[in-house]
Amino acid sequence: MACPVCLQPTRRWIPAYQSPFIIERTGLPIQEARSYICQACEHVFITPFYTEEVLAALYTGYRDQTYNAARDRHEPGYAELAVRMADENGPDYALRRGYYDYFMKKFKDFDGDVVDFGGGDGYYSRYVFPKARITVVEEDYERKGGDLAATMAKAGVLFATHVFEHVPQPRRLLTQLVSLLRQNAFVYVELPRPYSGELEDSFARLERLRGAGEPLPFEDIVIQHEHIGHFSKKSATRLMAYSGVDVQEVYLHSEGIMGFLGMKRA
Ligand SMILES: [Zn+2]
Numbered sequence: 001m002a003c004p005v006c007l008q009p010t011r012r013w014i015p016a017y018q019s020p021f022i023i024e025r026t027g028l029p030i031q032e033a034r035s036y037i038c039q040a041c042e043h044v045f046i047t048p049f050y051t052e053e054v055l056a057a058l059y060t061g062y063r064d065q066t067y068n069a070a071r072d073r074h075e076p077g078y079a080e081l082a083v084r085m086a087d088e089n090g091p092d093y094a095l096r097r098g099y100y101d102y103f104m105k106k107f108k109d110f111d112g113d114v115v116d117f118g119g120g121d122g123y124y125s126r127y128v129f130p131k132a133r134i135t136v137v138e139e140d141y142e143r144k145g146g147d148l149a150a151t152m153a154k155a156g157v158l159f160a161t162h163v164f165e166h167v168p169q170p171r172r173l174l175t176q177l178v179s180l181l182r183q184n185a186f187v188y189v190e191l192p193r194p195y196s197g198e199l200e201d202s203f204a205r206l207e208r209l210r211g212a213g214e215p216l217p218f219e220d221i222v223i224q225h226e227h228i229g230h231f232s233k234k235s236a237t238r239l240m241a242y243s244g245v246d247v248q249e250v251y252l253h254s255e256g257i258m259g260f261l262g263m264k265r266a
Pocket residue numbers: 003004005006007008038039040041042043
């Protein structure tokens with residue numbers, strides 16, 4: 001299996017669980033899911049890779065009432081969690097704002113164009129870039145008549161938070177987006193970092209459990225759910241480098257967020 005970040009052949013894998021909610025929502029045929037780790041770049045990814053149809057089924061109407069109710073049936077407590085996550089006065093939003101106050105404060109006066117890729121309602125890009133002209137681009141942007149190439153070409157910043165862990169081919173997507181930017185445009189990528197230690201160590205621990213015939217615990221890296229790619233600092237830095245970005249600053253936040261800020265390579 002080729003690693004979707006560095007394209008090297010990847011042989012280490014362990015069985016993964018398929019989320020019943022995902023199966024119900026997407027009609028994904030039940031087949032053996034696997035979690036792979038790339039020996040070259042440390043990226044962890046889950047197969048079978050989601051198709052365009054699966055992604056559309058998963059993210060059309062994302063976190064609307066129907067979505068939340070269906071997910072709550074499979075994952076009791078989710079509806080309550082969704083309410084908390086949607087509360088702009090709640091702790092999740094406060095954490096992110098504090099994170100941006102520290103890492104992205106240099107953009108407070110940026111008054112150019114920003115593309116918020118996958119930004120939902122655009123709350124965070126408006127917070128980070130209060131003086132900028134912001135365009136939120138969702139996966140249906142072009143189907144709805146948007147001109148992605150023109151929008152990207154005038155952007156001074158590409159802002160993509162919590163996107164690449166959801167897509168099967170993150171390098172392909174980021175390379176395409178970066179190719180549309182002008183030289184020296186900023187690229188900011190933010191990813192979750194749910195591991196207390198190294199991703200490689202977490203994977204090796206699960207391999208040992210499997211080798212001993214133990215059932216694998218339900219952990220992110222062996223569940224085929226929304227997050228189908230899992231990045232470490234190493235693999236995320238490589239994702240950006242291979243996609244044409246020179247990474248200049250990295251921020252690993254203790255509360256499970258990683259931020260990578262760079263510029264399109266000249
Ligand atoms: Zn790799």
